[in-house]
Amino acid sequence: MNDAGYIFAGYFSTFAILAGYAAWVIRRKRSLSRLLRPEDGA
Amino acid sequence: MIDTRRRLWLAGIVVLAALGFLVFQGLGNATLYFRTADEAVAQRDQLGDRRFRIEGDVVDGSVRQVGNDVSFTLTKASVEVPVRHKGDPPELFRPGIPVVLEGRFQGDYFSSDRILVRHSETYVAENPERVTTTLR
Amino acid sequence: MTISPSSASTSSRTTTILGWLTVVSLALTAVMALVISPADVNMGDSVRLLYLHVPTAWLAMYVSFGVTTLASVLYLWKRTRSRFWDLTAGASAEIGVLFLGLTLLIGAIWGRITWGVWWTWDARLTTTAVLFVLYIGYLAVRKVPASPEVQSRRAAIVAIAAFLDVPIVHFAVEWWRTLHQDATFLSDRRLLDPQIGGTMAWTLFLGVVAFTLLYCWLMAHRFRLAWLEDRLADRAMQVAIDERRAEAVQS
Numbered sequence: 001m002n003d004a005g006y007i008f009a010g011y012f013s014t015f016a017i018l019a020g021y022a023a024w025v026i027r028r029k030r031s032l033s034r035l036l037r038p039e040d041g042a
Numbered sequence: 043m044i045d046t047r048r049r050l051w052l053a054g055i056v057v058l059a060a061l062g063f064l065v066f067q068g069l070g071n072a073t074l075y076f077r078t079a080d081e082a083v084a085q086r087d088q089l090g091d092r093r094f095r096i097e098g099d100v101v102d103g104s105v106r107q108v109g110n111d112v113s114f115t116l117t118k119a120s121v122e123v124p125v126r127h128k129g130d131p132p133e134l135f136r137p138g139i140p141v142v143l144e145g146r147f148q149g150d151y152f153s154s155d156r157i158l159v160r161h162s163e164t165y166v167a168e169n170p171e172r173v174t175t176t177l178r
Numbered sequence: 179m180t181i182s183p184s185s186a187s188t189s190s191r192t193t194t195i196l197g198w199l200t201v202v203s204l205a206l207t208a209v210m211a212l213v214i215s216p217a218d219v220n221m222g223d224s225v226r227l228l229y230l231h232v233p234t235a236w237l238a239m240y241v242s243f244g245v246t247t248l249a250s251v252l253y254l255w256k257r258t259r260s261r262f263w264d265l266t267a268g269a270s271a272e273i274g275v276l277f278l279g280l281t282l283l284i285g286a287i288w289g290r291i292t293w294g295v296w297w298t299w300d301a302r303l304t305t306t307a308v309l310f311v312l313y314i315g316y317l318a319v320r321k322v323p324a325s326p327e328v329q330s331r332r333a334a335i336v337a338i339a340a341f342l343d344v345p346i347v348h349f350a351v352e353w354w355r356t357l358h359q360d361a362t363f364l365s366d367r368r369l370l371d372p373q374i375g376g377t378m379a380w381t382l383f384l385g386v387v388a389f390t391l392l393y394c395w396l397m398a399h400r401f402r403l404a405w406l407e408d409r410l411a412d413r414a415m416q417v418a419i420d421e422r423r424a425e426a427v428q429s
Contacts (some may be wrong), residue, residue: 001223002133003291010287011208014230014280018392021276025399032406036413050322057315064308075300075355097355132294134220142357158293163360164373165225167216 076142079118082152091146097160098123102137116143116152124151134159193398200395203388210381218378224291227284229381232362233389235281239344241393242274243313247341250334264330265408267337268320269400273393275313282310293357301350302358309347312340 001007079098082089098116105114112131116123125143135141135157145154211229218225249267252258285303286296297303320333351360363372372379 002217003222003224006287006291007212007223007226010227010230010284011212014234014284015204015208017276017280022396022399025396025403029399029403029406032403032410036406036409046323050318053318054315057311057318060311061308061315064304064311073301073354075357134222134292139220156294158295158298158357160357161221161292161359163362163368165221165228165362165375165378166219166373167375167378168219168222 079116079123080121082147083121083123086147089147091148093144093146095142095144095158096123096152096154097140097142099140100135100137105137113151116141125154126151127154127157129155131157132159193395196391196395196398200388200391203384203391207381207385207388210377210384215377215381216375221292224288225378227288227291228378229385231281231284231288232382233385234277234284236386237389237393238274238277238281239309239347241390242270242277243309243341243344245270245397246274246316246337250337253330253334254338261326261330261408264333265401265404267334268317269397269404271313271316271337273396273400275310275317277389277393278306278310278313282306298357300356300358301354302347302356305343305347305350309340309343312343316340 076095076097077085079096082094082096096116098118101115101117101122105112108126110129112127112129114125114127114137116125126148127143127145140160140162142158142160143152143154144156144158145152147153207229211226215226215229217223246267249263249270253260253263253267285306289298290296316333316336319336320329322329322332324332348361348364350356351358352365361368362374363369374382
């Protein structure tokens with residue numbers, strides 16, 4: 001494959017950035033719902 | 043509160059400055075990204091030795107290596123412009139394809155220092171036998 | 179809008195299934211794009227970046243920012259005004275900025291390979307950069323402190339204004355001369371007659387499906403996060419009010 005370095009770097013960084021964002025959203029969501037839980041009584 | 047507000051003002055100014063810069067770039071550059079080869083020849087006198095972008099197709103069989111430079115002929119609407127390019131052409135450069143060159147007229151030829159290979163919106167498999175269906 | 183506050187886990191069964199579908203379809207897209215699909219006759223292997231560049235661009239511009247605009251209109255319209263639409267608009271815009279950032283990143287790499295430059299100031303690239311900055315501005319406007327109603331209304335107006343750039347980006351390749359190629363599918367000339375080989379077209383289609391699933395999954399979680407943030411802010415406000423009231427009673 002020509003330019004394999006550029007192409008793989010593109011795919012790798014895209015998936016890494018997406019995974020990073022997803023992980024951030026889920027982590028923050030979990031910590032916030034833990035904060036809210038006591039009063040919401042769920 | 044005051045601090046947040048000040049920071050937000052600062053952020054707003056940064057965003058506006060970025061937008062202003064982009065619009066300025068756009069007005070100056072993007073609306074006339076290139077002149078076609080025939081237009082450039084027609085405007086030869088006005089252009090003088092100003093720097094601009096020229097677009098056209100690389101004439102088949104015109105590409106020659108001259109020392110460290112490459113010379114070839116650019117064509118558009120049956121107007122031909124001889125080109126001399128400093129340095130190596132990009133990987134995807136080949137006869138017959140449309141290119142955009144950056145440079146200026148110098149004597150009777152166009153002196154280019156950057157070749158941008160244009161690409162059309164069509165995609166064709168390199169090894170057609172591997173493709174069994176076409177989307178039509 | 180009633181959402182049950184929280185079960186022990188923050189994901190529902192639907193979002194879990196959606197998540198797995200997303201992962202599988204993204205993996206399939208990568209395999210199709212990098213292994214099975216052919217190289218292009220002019221662009222060589224660099225055409226493989228098409229399968230990230232186009233799906234992220236479509237999902238950012240037409241879906242994410244489209245949803246943000248629609249939700250903002252529904253917020254401004256009195257009969258449908260609700261926090262739900264405001265939070266939806268914000269969540270969708272953030273995902274749109276993420277996707278558009280990826281479009282620009284992949285585009286730069288693709289440009290480096292095919293054109294020979296990472297960036298150039300042609301109309302398509304410039305208007306896209308403007309779009310990116312506009313929506314970052316929108317996300318910043320959402321954070322400017324004010325009463326919740328003022329904050330949401332202000333954001334909705336900015337969102338609608340920002341969307342005006344989307345058709346400009348779309349038509350940039352037709353209105354002006356650009357280095358960027360024209361639309362392969364989304365133009366009146368090409369819609370019924372796209373010039374793209376079968377395997378390439380199917381790979382691209384799969385990529386669009388995968389990123390659509392990803393958008394839905396991210397939306398489900400990002401919306402829920404926005405909703406939790408909202409609840410927390412409400413509670414902080416309530417605590418502050420109670421404290422003031424207690425002080426007033428004492429004095």
